Structure formats: C-alpha cells, structure tokens
Amino acid sequence: MSYQRLLELEKLISIYDNAYHNLDVELISDEEYNILYLEWKNLLKLFPDHESAIVAGFVPNSGKLVPINEPMLSVNKFNDKEKFLKLAKRYGKYTYEEKLDGVGVRVLYNPDGSIKSAHLRGDGRGGKDITSRLYLVKGIVKQLPKPTGEETEVTGEVTCTEEDFKNYCTEYGLVDKTARSVVSGFLRRDEEAEDETLQLHFIAFHASKNIRDKCKTYPKLVKWFKDHGFNVPNSFEEFPELKPESVFPIDGVVIKDNKLENWDNQPITGYYSFAGCFKYPTDVVLTKVTGVTWGLTTQGFLTGVINFRPVPLLGAILKRCQFHYPALYIKNGLRIGSEIEITRGNEIVPKLLGMVEAGDGDPIAFPDSCPYCEDQLTHPEPDVYRCENNACPGQITARILRLVSDKGLDINGIGEKKAAQLIASGLIEFPHDIFTLTKEDLTKVEIKGNKATKLIAEINYNRKTKSLANWLFAMAIPELGEIRSLAVEDELSGNEEELSTTSVLGLLSSIDALKDLFGIDGIKIASYVIPNYRDLEIFLNYFDWENYTGHTQETKEPRTPVAITGRLKFDRKVLKDILRAKGYCLDNVVTRNSSYLMIGEKPSPGKVALAERYDIPTINISGMGIEDIIAFLEARK
Numbered sequence: 090m091s092y093q094r095l096l097e098l099e100k101l102i103s104i105y106d107n108a109y110h111n112l113d114v115e116l117i118s119d120e121e122y123n124i125l126y127l128e129w130k131n132l133l134k135l136f137p138d139h140e141s142a143i144v145a146g147f148v149p150n151s152g153k154l155v156p157i158n159e160p161m162l163s164v165n166k167f168n169d170k171e172k173f174l175k176l177a178k179r180y181g182k183y184t185y186e187e188k189l190d191g192v193g194v195r196v197l198y199n200p201d202g203s204i205k206s207a208h209l210r211g212d213g214r215g216g217k218d219i220t221s222r223l224y225l226v227k228g229i230v231k232q233l234p235k236p237t238g239e240e241t242e243v244t245g246e247v248t249c250t251e252e253d254f255k256n257y258c259t260e261y262g263l264v265d266k267t268a269r270s271v272v273s274g275f276l277r278r279d280e281e282a283e284d285e286t287l288q289l290h291f292i293a294f295h296a297s298k299n300i301r302d303k304c305k306t307y308p309k310l311v312k313w314f315k316d317h318g319f320n321v322p323n324s325f326e327e328f329p330e331l332k333p334e335s336v337f338p339i340d341g342v343v344i345k346d347n348k349l350e351n352w353d354n355q356p357i358t359g360y361y362s363f364a365g366c367f368k369y370p371t372d373v374v375l376t377k378v379t380g381v382t383w384g385l386t387t388q389g390f391l392t393g394v395i396n397f398r399p400v401p402l403l404g405a406i407l408k409r410c411q412f413h414y415p416a417l418y419i420k421n422g423l424r425i426g427s428e429i430e431i432t433r434g435n436e437i438v439p440k441l442l443g444m445v446e447a448g449d450g451d452p453i454a455f456p457d458s459c460p461y462c463e464d465q466l467t468h469p470e471p472d473v474y475r476c477e478n479n480a481c482p483g484q485i486t487a488r489i490l491r492l493v494s495d496k497g498l499d500i501n502g503i504g505e506k507k508a509a510q511l512i513a514s515g516l517i518e519f520p521h522d523i524f525t526l527t528k529e530d531l532t533k534v535e536i537k538g539n540k541a542t543k544l545i546a547e548i549n550y551n552r553k554t555k556s557l558a559n560w561l562f563a564m565a566i567p568e569l570g571e572i573r574s575l576a577v578e579d580e581l582s583g584n585e586e587e588l589s590t591t592s593v594l595g596l597l598s599s600i601d602a603l604k605d606l607f608g609i610d611g612i613k614i615a616s617y618v619i620p621n622y623r624d625l626e627i628f629l630n631y632f633d634w635e636n637y638t639g640h641t642q643e644t645k646e647p648r649t650p651v652a653i654t655g656r657l658k659f660d661r662k663v664l665k666d667i668l669r670a671k672g673y674c675l676d677n678v679v680t681r682n683s684s685y686l687m688i689g690e691k692p693s694p695g696k697v698a699l700a701e702r703y704d705i706p707t708i709n710i711s712g713m714g715i716e717d718i719i720a721f722l723e724a725r726k
Contacts (some may be wrong), residue, residue: 092136092509094128094132095129095132095133095135095136095139097134097239098127098128098129100576100579102129102391103579107319108217109702116700126176130573133545144570146703147696149178149476152214152216153218154215154216154218155197155206155207155208155215155216155217155218156215157195157215157216158242158297158356159242159297159298160355161193161195161216161244161686162360162361162475163360164188164343164353164360164361164364164365164366165360165361165364165365165366166341166365166366166368167365167366167367167368168367168368170367172366173283173344173365174367175438176344177328177344180344180345180346180347180351180363181348182306182346183345183346183347184307184308184311184324184344184345184346184347185324185325185326185327185328185343185344186294186321186322186323186325186342186343186345187322187323187324187333187335187337187339187342187343188322188339188340188341188342188343188366189246189267189292189322189335189338189339190248190267190268190337190338190339190340191248191249191268191269191272191292191337191338192209192210192246192247192269192272192273192276193209193217193245193246193247194207194208194209194219194226194244194245194246194247194276194291195207195208195209195210195242195243195244196229196243196244196245197222197240197241197242197582198233198240198241198242198243199240200236200237200238200239200240201236202232202234202235202236202237203231203232204220204223204229204231204232205240206218206220207219207220207222207223207229208220209276209277214270217277219276219277221279222275222276222278222293224289224693225275225276225285225289226289227288227289227290227291228245228248228290228291228292229322230243230317230318230319233319234316234317234318235316237299237300239299240297241294241296241297241300241315241406243293243296243297243300243319243403244294244295244296245291245292245293245294245295245319246291246292246294246322247272247276247289247290247291247292248268248269248272248289248290248292248337248338249268249271249272249288249289249290249338250288250289250290250336250337251268251335251337252297252336253288254268254271254287254338254661257271257286257287258369258411260286261284267338268338269338269723271287271485272287272289274288275287275695276672277290281654281693285643285656286656290320291319291320291339292319292320292321292322293314293319293320293321293323294321295352296310296313296314298353298425298442300313301339301349301350301352301353301377301726302349304349305348305350305376306347306348306349306411307345307346307348307349308347309349310349311324322343322532323335325342327343328342328344328367330548331369331539331576332369332372339369340366340369341366341367341369342366342367342369343357343364343365343366344361344364344365344366344367344626345364346363346364352482356673361376367470372402372422372432372433372434373430373431373442374400374401374402374407374430374431374432375428375430375445376397376398376400376407376428376429376430376432377398377426377427377429377448377452377644378395378396378397378423378424378425378426378427378429378453379396379397379398379425380395380396380425380453381393381394381395381396381412381415381453382394382396383456383460384460384483384487385459385461385476385481385483385484385486385487386484386487387484387487387488387491387565387567388475388484388565388646389467389475389476389478389479389481390473390474390475390568391455391456391474391475391476391482391485392411392412392475393411393412393415394409394411394412395409395410395411395412395429396408396409397409397410397429397431398544400431402431402432402433405433407431407433408462409439410431410439410440410441411439411440411441412440412441413441415453415455415472416455416471416472418444418453419452419453419454419455421444421447422447422452423444423447423452423453424447424448424449424450424451424452424453425448425450425451426448426449426450427444427446427447427448428444428445428448429442429443429444429445430442430443430444430445431597440454450637453725455474456474456569459476459478459483460483461481461482461483461484461486462476462480462481462482462483464476464477464478464481473664480518482509482512482513485508485512485517485518485519485520486505486508486509486512487516487565488520488565489508489512489520489523490503490504490505490508491501491562491563491565492520492523492563493523493564494563496553496559496562496571497555497556497562497563498548498552498555498559498560498563498683499517499559499562500523500544500547500548500550500551501544501547502536502540502543502544502547502581503523503544507534507536510535511523511526514533516533516534519624519627519628519655520563520565520626520628521627521628521631522566523548524548524552526544526545526548527545528542528545530540531544531545539714539715542667542674542715544632546667547618552631552632552633553633553636554633556572556578557581557588557593557632557637558574558575558577558578559574559577560629560632561574561577561578561593562574564625564628566597566614566617566618566625566654567613568607568610568611568613568614569597569614569616573606573607573610573614576606576607577593577596577597577606580606581593582598586709588634588637589634590632590634592625592631593629594618594622594625594626594629597614597615597625598615598619598622599615600612600615600616600684603615632697649672649673649674649684649722650673650674650683650684651673651674651675651683651684651685651686651687651701652666652675652683652685652686652687652696652705652723653675653686653687653688653689654686654687654688654689654692654693654696654697655688655689655690655691655692655693655711656689656690656691657689657690657710657711664710664715664718667715667719668718668722669721671722671723672718673722683700683703683706684705684706685705685708685722686700686705686706686707686708687707687708687710687718688707688708688709688710688711689710689711690711
C-alpha cells in the first residue's frame with residue numbers, strides 16, 4: 090500500500106509541478122502541495138531503490154536553473170489566533186509584518202555589488218533563472234551601494250499594487266485571475282509579450298547568512314535593506330486584530346523570530362521554523378436575493394446563478410454568484426428577498442455562504458422545462474435535472490464557452506452572448522465549427538472589421554500553439570477536467586506510439602487503460618468517448634499534429650525574420666499570425682539575420698542597441714495599425 094501511495098503521489102506532484110512551472114496554473118495551494126511533497130519524501134526513504142521521475146519536485150520546461158544555497162520555503166499558516174500567538178512566546182523577541190501575496194524571488198549579487206542572477210523558488214537544488222525578466226520589476230537594486238566583497242543574496246516577494254491589478258484586469262477582461270498568478274506568469278515567460286503593462290514590485294524580507302551574521306537581529310536586517318535601497322513589508326508594534334490595509338495584496342500577518350541565528354539550518358522541505366502567518370477570517374456581507382438565472386452544463390445538467398442586490402466587497406461590486414447546492418436552499422425556503430451572506434473565495438470569486446432569513450417573497454423553484462430549448466427536463470437522480478436534447482443551444486453554448494476558456498484554447502471575443510448568437514444563426518452546430526468561421530460569418534453576429542480579423546487570427550494562432558492538455562480540456566468530456574487532461578497528455582507522451590488523433594482517442598476509448606489511470610471515473614470517460622468518437626475525431630483533426638513538440642516530423646518553411654520590441658495597441662499574437670501568412674517570421678529576439686526591428690512604446694534598450702550594432706533598420710510602429718505595418722514591409726520586399 091505504501092509503495093502504491095508513493096507512485097500515486099509522484100503522479101500528482103508531477104501534474105502539479107507541470108501546471109505550476111510550465112502552464113502558470115496553481116492547481117492546489119502551497120500548503121496542500123507541501124503536505125503532499127513531505128509525505129512523498131518520507132515514503133521515498135522507505136524505498137531507497139526506487140528511481141523517482143521527480144527531480145526534487147521541480148520540473149521547469151525551459152531555461153537554466155540557478156543553484157540554491159538556502160531553501161526558499163513557505164510560511165506555515167494559522168487560522169487559530171491562539172496557536173499563532175504562541176509563536177510569540179516561543180520566539181521571545183519578534184516582529185509582526187504584513188504577509189504579501191506574491192511570488193518569491195531571490196536576487197544574487199557579485200562581490201562587487203552587481204547583479205549576478207535571479208531565480209524563483211525551487212526546493213533546494215535549483216530555481217528557474219529569471220534574470221532576463223528583471224526589467225519588469227521595480228525595487229530591485231541594480232548595484233549595492235556598499236558592496237560586501239562576497240556573494241550576497243536578497244530574497245523577497247514580487248507583487249503588484251491592488252489598484253494596478255484591478256486596472257490591468259479591466260484592460261484585458263480578466264475575471265478569474267489572482268495577482269499572484271499573473272505576476273508568476275510574467276516572471277516565468279522566456280520572452281516579452283505585449284500584455285506586460287503591469288508594474289511589478291520587489292519587497293525584501295530575507296538575506297544570505299553572511300548578511301544575517303553581520304546584522305544579528307531582524308530589525309537590523311530591515312535597516313540594512315533600507316540602507317541599500319530595498320523596500321520592506323510594513324511592520325506592526327502589536328498583533329493587528331483586524332486585517333491591515335495595504336496597497337499590495339496581502340493574505341495575513343507574519344510573525345518572525347528576531348534572532349537571526351535561529352534562521353540558520355532550515356530544512357529542505359516543509360516550512361520556515363522562524364516565522365508563521367495568521368490568516369484573517371473571510372470578509373462577509375449581507376444582501377438580498379433578486380432571482381436565479383438557470384443554465385446548462387456541457388452535458389445538459391441544470392445549473393444556476395443566484396442574483397442579488399449589488400454590494401461592495403474588497404474593492405468590487407458583487408451582483409451574482411454560482412448557485413451551489415440549490416436543492417438544499419430551495420428545500421429550506423429560499424425566496425425572492427431572502428437575506429443571504431456573500432463572500433469572495435480567495436478574495437476573488439463571489440461565493441454564497443448561507444441564508445440568514447428566508448423572508449416572504451415568491452419562492453425559488455427548479456424549472457420544469459429547459460431554459461434554452463424548452464424541452465421537458467428529466468430527473469435522473471434526486472435534486473438533479475437534465476435536458477436530454479443533445480442539440481440544445483444551451484449545451485452547445487456551454488461547450489463553446491469551455492473551448493474558448495483560458496483552460497481550453499483561451500480565445501477572447503466569444504462570450505456567452507456571442508456564442509448564443511453564433512449558434513442561433515446556424516454558424517455553429519458543433520464546437521469544431523469554430524475553426525471554420527470566416528470574417529463574412531462573423532459579420533452576421535455583428536463582429537466586423539479589425540475585431541473580426543483579430544478573432545479569426547487568434548483562433549488560428551491558438552489552434553496551433555495550445556498544448557494537447559488544453560485541447561483535451563476543450564473537448565468537454567465528462568470527468569476529464571484540467572488535472573486529468575494533464576495526466577492524459579503525460580501518459581500519451583510516455584508511449585512509443587506516434588501522437589495523432591487516432592492514438593489519443595485510442596487511449597480515451599480504452600476502458601482498461603483509463604480505469605488504471607482514474608478508477609471508476611476512467612470508465613465514465615471512455616463510456617462518453619466511444620459513442621461520440623466521430624465528433625471528437627473531427628474536433629481533434631484540427632490540432633496541429635505536425636508541429637506538436639512530441640511529433641517526429643519537422644516542417645520549417647523559410648520566412649523573412651522580423652524582430653519586435655515594446656508595447657502595441659493591438660494583440661501581438663494577431664500581428665504574428667498575419668505576418669506569418671504573408672511570409673514573415675515575427676520574433677522577440679534581435680539577431681544578425683533580422684530584416685527589421687519594429688519598435689512600439691517603451692522598447693527594450695538592449696534590443697535597440699543590438700539593432701544599431703548589427704545595422705538593422707528600425708520601424709517605429711507605435712502609431713501604426715496592422716495594415717500599415719504590412720503595407721510598409723510589402724513595399725520593401
């Protein structure tokens with residue numbers, strides 16, 4: 090049993106590592122990950138001959154690793170205030186400060202005080218090198234004013250202000266991202282992108298042993314940070330009974346042992362022993378129900394959104410949330426006007442906590458017929474309602490929304506309203522019809538001009554660049570969610586058979602293989618794939634198998650290389666796709682072979698300098714449209 094658990098943990102950790110390091114997706118919290126990882130490490134000791142596929146729990150997809158001298162760990166979190174305050178008695182002398190919710194970064198300095206490198210958190214062996222991304226971060230001292238004469242490390246949290254993040258989400262239409270996940274995505278990229286308009290900040294909280302030995306206490310270390318130009322977290326003389334206000338996102342208050350000698354010899358796994366974090370209770374507001382909007386899942390099951398009187402919470406105006414456990418609320422008398430408690434899960438997603446008072450308005454009830462096609466709903470299980478019409482516009486809308494979601498093919502411009510219009514106009518009958526849309530088609534649903542060009546280009550670009558796991562998720566197969574899609578891609582990549590539509594559907598229709606992978610849920614996956622094989626085959630045939638990284642065949646068509654730098658007023662991916670069709674290769678890297686360097690707003694000085702060194706012509710495109718850029722290049726062919 091222990092060995093089976095070891096193998097199970099390795100598969101889970103590999104999935105979480107791949108998602109976090111390669112896809113910028115956090116599938117579980119740091120605490121949950123560390124618990125699993127520590128369990129795996131302990132089990133590994135029982136089987137010394139086992140050859141693990143996990144490399145110290147860290148599997149970056151690209152870029153070099155920077156060796157880590159001291160581990161970068163998480164801070165143990167407490168929800169019980171009394172247990173948290175016991176740390177003060179243990180430490181004797183301590184400091185309270187805000188716990189910033191960002192990404193841990195360590196900066197290494199040469200003996201002369203210049204920057205050597207910077208990396209993200211690893212597990213004791215190495216962290217992803219992000220030196221080339223430091224131009225995004227404000228607050229990192231480029232040259233220590235008082236060089237130490239030896240290599241020095243400064244560790245901190247990279248984050249952004251709440252206001253900047255709110256504006257960024259508004260600009261790019263983000264509704265389900267956290268500041269931490271966006272910051273992590275920026276830092277993990279290997280090249281610049283046009284959406285890098287969010288100012289990042291570095292806040293120092295830790296230094297290498299040579300600095301700690303000089304400072305002796307944490308307050309003196311804080312003074313050292315300030316004297317050398319670093320920003321530090323806000324501190325408090327006493328434990329704040331209420332969650333402190335901050336310009337940055339915070340997830341609690343940290344207590345730290347002031348004796349820096351106790352910061353030495355930290356374990357490679359687990360938590361820092363010299364600090365702990367208190368998590369404040371969730372903020373809750375009261376409001377009243379105004380109604381329920383019923384919808385369908387991808388498989389036709391009834392789902393709902395509960396609407397309520399708008400209320401402000403944590404900087405946002407909340408109006409609706411998912412209606413989880415509707416049968417329980419309906420049974421307990423939920424009505425129009427019922428008083429309910431609302432919070433924001435992880436301080437982001439609106440969430441219904443409970444009903445305070447039922448009131449005397451009209452009762453909420455399940456509908457008898459489908460809210461889309463008006464067919465009679467079936468009742469296959471208690472409190473479960475379903476529309477059995479496979480051609481129901483509601484089901485197809487749900488599948489389209491899953492396809493275009495960020496976990497699917499991440500296509501902007503098609504929301505619920507546009508998806509419904511595309512279906513009603515007959516342009517989309519099956520999800521794969523999205524790949525055959527034309528500009529003329531889009532005009533029928535009032536998507537015209539540049540918006541239509543951008544949408545078509547994004548569909549074509551993402552069709553060719555998104556991972557197989559994204560495609561598997563986009564297929565909307567029951568029980569095949571994000572984590573299992575990653576597991577299926579891993580399983581297929583480990584086989585000797587060449588990847589293709591046939592090999593993928595071969596695995597997904599194999600009851601025995603999927604049962605080994607996912608137990609009873611694997612049988613459910615196969616039982617859906619087998620009768621829907623033909624539709625899924627058509628969908629997967631649009632995947633770019635020839636250029637998939639696991640494919641053996643390489644097709645490289647020569648193109649005219651054009652480099653680019655700076656911010657644009659339109660989507661860089663769209664420009665890249667259009668230029669590709671015109672015979673150009675758009676690249677973020679300036680080389681001797683670059684024909685031109687296109688310069689937008691706030692360009693990289695290094696790239697401009699390279700263009701001058703290699704005598705490469707530059708084009709200022711900050712005021713140009715896509716058509717102008719293409720016309721300029723075409724005139725010089």
